[in-house]
Amino acid sequence: MTGGGTRTLVDGALALVAALAIGFALWRLEAATRPLAVERVAIGHIPASVHRPPGESLGPAVVIAHGFAGSRQLMQAFAVTLARNGYVAVSFDFAGHGRNPRPLAGSIVEEDGATRTLVAETIAVAQAARALGDGRLALVGHSMASDIVVRAAAELPAVESVVAVSMFSPAVTADAPANLLVVVGGLEAGLREEALRAVGLATDAAARGSAAQEGVTYGDPASGTARRAVFADGVEHVGVLYARETLAETVAWLDATFGITRDAPPFVDRRGPLILLLLAGAVLAARPLSRLLPRVSPRPAGAGLPWRRLWIVLLVPALATPLLLRLLPTSFLPVLVADYLAAHFLAYGLITAACLVLARRRGWSVPPPPLDRGRLAIAAAGAVAFGFVAIVWPLDTYVTSFLPGADRLPLAAIMLAGTLPFFLADEWATRGAGAARLGYPAAKLAFVLSLALAVALDFERLFFLVIIVPVIAAFLLVYGLFSRWAYRATLHPAVAGVANAVAFAWALGVTFPLLAG
Numbered sequence: 001m002t003g004g005g006t007r008t009l010v011d012g013a014l015a016l017v018a019a020l021a022i023g024f025a026l027w028r029l030e031a032a033t034r035p036l037a038v039e040r041v042a043i044g045h046i047p048a049s050v051h052r053p054p055g056e057s058l059g060p061a062v063v064i065a066h067g068f069a070g071s072r073q074l075m076q077a078f079a080v081t082l083a084r085n086g087y088v089a090v091s092f093d094f095a096g097h098g099r100n101p102r103p104l105a106g107s108i109v110e111e112d113g114a115t116r117t118l119v120a121e122t123i124a125v126a127q128a129a130r131a132l133g134d135g136r137l138a139l140v141g142h143s144m145a146s147d148i149v150v151r152a153a154a155e156l157p158a159v160e161s162v163v164a165v166s167m168f169s170p171a172v173t174a175d176a177p178a179n180l181l182v183v184v185g186g187l188e189a190g191l192r193e194e195a196l197r198a199v200g201l202a203t204d205a206a207a208r209g210s211a212a213q214e215g216v217t218y219g220d221p222a223s224g225t226a227r228r229a230v231f232a233d234g235v236e237h238v239g240v241l242y243a244r245e246t247l248a249e250t251v252a253w254l255d256a257t258f259g260i261t262r263d264a265p266p267f268v269d270r271r272g273p274l275i276l277l278l279l280a281g282a283v284l285a286a287r288p289l290s291r292l293l294p295r296v297s298p299r300p301a302g303a304g305l306p307w308r309r310l311w312i313v314l315l316v317p318a319l320a321t322p323l324l325l326r327l328l329p330t331s332f333l334p335v336l337v338a339d340y341l342a343a344h345f346l347a348y349g350l351i352t353a354a355c356l357v358l359a360r361r362r363g364w365s366v367p368p369p370p371l372d373r374g375r376l377a378i379a380a381a382g383a384v385a386f387g388f389v390a391i392v393w394p395l396d397t398y399v400t401s402f403l404p405g406a407d408r409l410p411l412a413a414i415m416l417a418g419t420l421p422f423f424l425a426d427e428w429a430t431r432g433a434g435a436a437r438l439g440y441p442a443a444k445l446a447f448v449l450s451l452a453l454a455v456a457l458d459f460e461r462l463f464f465l466v467i468i469v470p471v472i473a474a475f476l477l478v479y480g481l482f483s484r485w486a487y488r489a490t491l492h493p494a495v496a497g498v499a500n501a502v503a504f505a506w507a508l509g510v511t512f513p514l515l516a517g
Helices: 003-033 072-084 114-130 144-155 189-200 244-258 271-290 307-325 338-361 373-398 406-430 439-457 465-490 493-511
Strands: 037-043 046-052 061-065 088-092 137-142 159-165 180-185 227-232
Touching (some): 003 271, 037 114, 046 072, 061 114, 061 144, 072 137, 072 244, 072 271, 088 114, 114 144, 137 144, 137 244, 144 159, 159 244, 180 244, 189 227, 227 244, 271 373, 271 465, 307 338, 307 406, 307 439, 338 439, 338 493, 373 493, 406 493, 439 465
Parallel strands (some): 061 137, 137 159, 180 227
Antiparallel strands (some): 037 046
16 A cells, blocks of 8 residues: 555544544533533623523522633533532633623732622622522632632521632631532642641641541531531642542532432533543544645745754743843733733744744755745635634533633734744744754743743742643643644645644633733
């Protein structure tokens, strides 16, 4: 069999596997919610989703609040699990997040600023949600919202139980909130200590000469004094939302609070692996579909820098960008942290481009081949379209809000002004005949380390980047594969450069909290 025939056979097999993975994942994801009544509602200006159990008998209402830069989609595993077990689950988008039309007012780091706004919205949703069930009420919150639900419970006597996931809250006391379950990912070392500290406030463990222990229930749910800390094994800040232990412990805790007994083990939603399978299928499909992109250049285009030249091009922007931006104003958009990221992308890309110009003048890089601009436009448009169908739609449906209102589009356009120079320069630096082996992943690692240096230099302002750097790294990995396959088909780095720049600009513009001016 010829090389072309082998490639066709492999591509066909990959396409089949991708289709099966996508089809199976979608079938199972939809099957989890099929028995439920799911309704999108508005509670004042707050968009919310109500998951009701099958049948006419309704249990307690549980309000579910997402964390920083999240949305109600991110909490679907809780909503489905609770509704399938008889609870009325109400999830919602905080101000500045998801599809909530109002920006987040007040300082994000002050208790009387944005915190007050978020607590007020939680209380409004809780008061409306209580009427949807049997009158009993509980709150669930993740990360940023763990503190919010603790504070909201202090103002709502009707709240009988609180589940705080990845919690850090100075508002926890020996008496409040009632019946507190703290669930932390096993890989969240600092938060595990905080969980035990919070549980220990209301126990007599210290009097017995020992600290609070993980997996031990202290107090009595009937009197509202129960406390418990659980560590979900092997998961981090996002994975904890999908862990079976997290969801099972949540149902068991609420059942104990409300005196609910079951004849069979509770249903636990398992969408985490299914979402990964869905996205893996989409990524896998990119390889055979990339063969449909037109050839843009007659030979491989790019700088073609070997390692003895490339390391300079990687090191200079990685070090210079955070040092330069430490001296320049980068707060120019009503979007928390994303304005700095846009500036980092822009400065990094411009410095990389300057290094490439110098490399070209010194004769280090390969001269650019002829370019078919019409084919380049078609190829780039196709790559961008694939990203929206294969990545944006699944993320918006099953992970977090990725298709918000038109008010976010100008922000994405501004972000593109930063991401486009970076990805075009980065792609050109690491592609071409004679390019350094593993130069592409090394360039992305240099960028992530540059962000880490920026956080170290200005931790107070950029500490939220610590949460999202792993997400950025995952995006770089996925779109790095898209880049590899697009380059192999088109022989020009600009195709992936444009597609990746649009993807990152869109993600930054639509997911980060929108702040009041």
